[in-house]
Amino acid sequence: MPFLALYAAPRLVSLSPVDLVIVVFYFALVLSIGWYLRGHARTGEDYFMAGREMTAWIAGLSFLSANLGSLELMGWAAAAYQYGILATHWYWIGAIPAMLFLALVMMPFYYISRTHSVPGYLKLRFGESSRALSAISFAFMTVLMSGINMYSMALVMKVVLGWDIHFSIWVSSITVAIYVALGGLRSAIFNEVLQFILIWAGALLIPILGLIEAGGWTNLKLQIAHNASAQYTHLWSTMGSFTDNPMGIHWTGIVFGLGFVISFGYWTTDFLVVQRVLSAKDMRAAELAPIIGAAFKSLVPFIVILPGLLGLAVLPMKLTGETAAVASGGHSYNEVLPLMLARYCGPGLLGLGITALIAGFMSGMAGNVSAFTTVWTYDIYRALIKKDGSDHHYVNMGRWTTILGVLISVGTAYLVMQFASIMDYVQALFSFFIAPLFGTVLLGMLWKRATGPAGFWGLLAGTLSSIGMYAWVKVDHTALRYVALSPNARDMAENMYRALWSWVVCVLVTVVVSYLTSPKPESELDGLVYGVTKIPEQGEYPLFHRPAFWATVVGIGFVVLNILVW
Amino acid sequence: MKNMRRELPIWLFAGISLLVNGILITAAGIWEIVHPPANPVVLFRLHANVWWGAVLAALGLFFCIRFAPKREP
Numbered sequence: 001m002p003f004l005a006l007y008a009a010p011r012l013v014s015l016s017p018v019d020l021v022i023v024v025f026y027f028a029l030v031l032s033i034g035w036y037l038r039g040h041a042r043t044g045e046d047y048f049m050a051g052r053e054m055t056a057w058i059a060g061l062s063f064l065s066a067n068l069g070s071l072e073l074m075g076w077a078a079a080a081y082q083y084g085i086l087a088t089h090w091y092w093i094g095a096i097p098a099m100l101f102l103a104l105v106m107m108p109f110y111y112i113s114r115t116h117s118v119p120g121y122l123k124l125r126f127g128e129s130s131r132a133l134s135a136i137s138f139a140f141m142t143v144l145m146s147g148i149n150m151y152s153m154a155l156v157m158k159v160v161l162g163w164d165i166h167f168s169i170w171v172s173s174i175t176v177a178i179y180v181a182l183g184g185l186r187s188a189i190f191n192e193v194l195q196f197i198l199i200w201a202g203a204l205l206i207p208i209l210g211l212i213e214a215g216g217w218t219n220l221k222l223q224i225a226h227n228a229s230a231q232y233t234h235l236w237s238t239m240g241s242f243t244d245n246p247m248g249i250h251w252t253g254i255v256f257g258l259g260f261v262i263s264f265g266y267w268t269t270d271f272l273v274v275q276r277v278l279s280a281k282d283m284r285a286a287e288l289a290p291i292i293g294a295a296f297k298s299l300v301p302f303i304v305i306l307p308g309l310l311g312l313a314v315l316p317m318k319l320t321g322e323t324a325a326v327a328s329g330g331h332s333y334n335e336v337l338p339l340m341l342a343r344y345c346g347p348g349l350l351g352l353g354i355t356a357l358i359a360g361f362m363s364g365m366a367g368n369v370s371a372f373t374t375v376w377t378y379d380i381y382r383a384l385i386k387k388d389g390s391d392h393h394y395v396n397m398g399r400w401t402t403i404l405g406v407l408i409s410v411g412t413a414y415l416v417m418q419f420a421s422i423m424d425y426v427q428a429l430f431s432f433f434i435a436p437l438f439g440t441v442l443l444g445m446l447w448k449r450a451t452g453p454a455g456f457w458g459l460l461a462g463t464l465s466s467i468g469m470y471a472w473v474k475v476d477h478t479a480l481r482y483v484a485l486s487p488n489a490r491d492m493a494e495n496m497y498r499a500l501w502s503w504v505v506c507v508l509v510t511v512v513v514s515y516l517t518s519p520k521p522e523s524e525l526d527g528l529v530y531g532v533t534k535i536p537e538q539g540e541y542p543l544f545h546r547p548a549f550w551a552t553v554v555g556i557g558f559v560v561l562n563i564l565v566w
Numbered sequence: 567m568k569n570m571r572r573e574l575p576i577w578l579f580a581g582i583s584l585l586v587n588g589i590l591i592t593a594a595g596i597w598e599i600v601h602p603p604a605n606p607v608v609l610f611r612l613h614a615n616v617w618w619g620a621v622l623a624a625l626g627l628f629f630c631i632r633f634a635p636k637r638e639p
Binding site: 016018021022025026029033036037040058190193194197198201205209212213314342343344345346347348349351352355 | 587594610612
């Protein structure tokens with residue numbers, strides 16, 4: 001656990017009274033929103049799906065904001081300092097194509113089927129066993145991840161501000177529990193939009209001032225070439241070989257592992273983000289929401305990656321890995337964003353920057369908790385434990401599950417505090433499910449011949465193969481040459497290829513079992529599968545209102561950005 | 567849209583947040599001009615907190631006015 005070593009480091013910044021007022025005002029505002037919205041979450045549809053009445057902008061910004069938490073800001077700024085502009089792949093090819101695919105291809109099926117969740121779609125398409133496997137694994141991992149993020153946030157506050165770690169854990173978790181339990185998904189979404197705006201307001205000034213200090217982009221590249229390497233500012237041109245770039249990865253791993261399997265798996269099947277889009281008020285809003293999210297996602301590197309690159313150019317000290325930083329008493333990669341914040345931001349701005357960090361963490365935590373609540377209530381409790389409860393009963397269950405989910409997260413946070421290695425295992429566990437789930441959902445939506453048993457066995461085989469490859473490399477490190485195609489591959493490259501192979505296994509098993517079992521009649525697949533579902537036409541809308549038009553605009557922007565930093 | 571007509575829009579909350587933060591940040595920046603700190607931040611001469619705070623306050627004010635609840639006729 002990389003942040004653990006920071007525990008002993010001295011604080012990086014001190015807040016002035018005006019900074020503290022800004023932080024306290026933020027907490028007061030999010031709690032006020034939760035209190036205000038408590039009366040708008042009386043039915044299950046209100047509490048778990050925000051009434052399905054969010055506009056495309058609200059659903060789209062919330063869709064992105066739920067992902068902006070979980071160490072996103074600090075972690076990827078650190079990765080940019082360590083690996084250079086290659087970290088941008090996780091924002092562009094690792095997100096944009098998948099988000100556009102979700103909007104144009106998959107969203108119609110999620111929306112028309114009126115499912116409450118991704119496991120709920122699997123129930124409709126493949127049956128109860130697939131839903132149970134997916135729901136239990138998702139609920140379990142989501143609440144654990146929430147706890148890990150909570151602990152990481154508390155640790156960051158300890159390192160950056162010197163705040164007591166228990167104080168940070170309890171204040172943030174109680175705040176999230178209150179506003180999500182009161183207002184349900186609507187409250188989570190409202191706060192995520194607010195958090196999204198605060199993140200930009202607090203973080204955008206760093207790259208602006210950094211570029212002024214560095215003397216513009218061209219001078220920045222020259223300084224990075226001098227201080228580190230010219231490789232650090234090229235996105236694609238160094239990816240012809242595993243040994244030519246700081247990340248030790250080949251372009252095939254980025255394109256097929258990250259750009260296809262991991263990215264599509266996360267952005268199209270992880271219920272944490274998909275839930276936000278399902279709350280859209282109509283099908284056009286549901287399609288536009290991921291496109292709006294994709295447009296802003298393509299800009300996020302300016303507030304996350306660019307500060308890391310600027311750190312390479314303007315910071316007077318050399319940042320290192322955690323072990324070296326602890327040994328030398330210096331600073332680590334993970335501190336690059338707070339260091340840049342402290343470099344440029346005086347009183348007031350510092351408070352806003354810290355608020356942006358807190359907002360990022362809390363939006364991720366609220367996203368985890370609200371998704372967990374829905375999957376537990378609808379896909380586990382109602383499906384397997386109590387099938388005949390009233391709507392009021394399930395709303396109450398949702399409120400209590402929110403509080404319980406937060407408490408389990410707090411428990412996980414304390415567990416990680418005692419056994420740091422748990423964090424690595426849980427993150428690996430989470431990755432086991434994403435890639436195979438994408439294979440199952442994709443075949444379910446696009447191939448009407450896929451059968452119920454095939455969906456279950458494909459998902460199970462893909463997951464087990466991923467676990468098997470992970471264990472194989474752990475036991476025998478030389479297995480890396482088979483799993484990641486090179487003995488020089490590093491951790492990130494191994495993750496890319498492991499995801500790719502587990503997806504292939506899932507698809508192959510699903511196809512084979514499908515041909516060995518009887519398919520559902522087409523009448524039962526209406527609204528679930530391409531070819532037997534009537535998709536509403538968008539032709540009656542003017543060109544500028546059509547999702548396909550805006551997807552094309554974002555797609556062109558994506559290509560241009562990649563070429564600009566090739 | 568049954569509830570949306572009755573509830574305050576999120577953009578109003580965002581406006582309040584930007585307006586309050588913008589005013590606080592600008593005020594802190596002006597205070598720093600009058601009482602320069604012993605250890606100023608890099609590029610202190612640009613007084614980023616003054617103009618960035620003003621931008622946030624202006625944006626927040628626009629959102630507050632644009633999305634304020636309208637009185638029923």
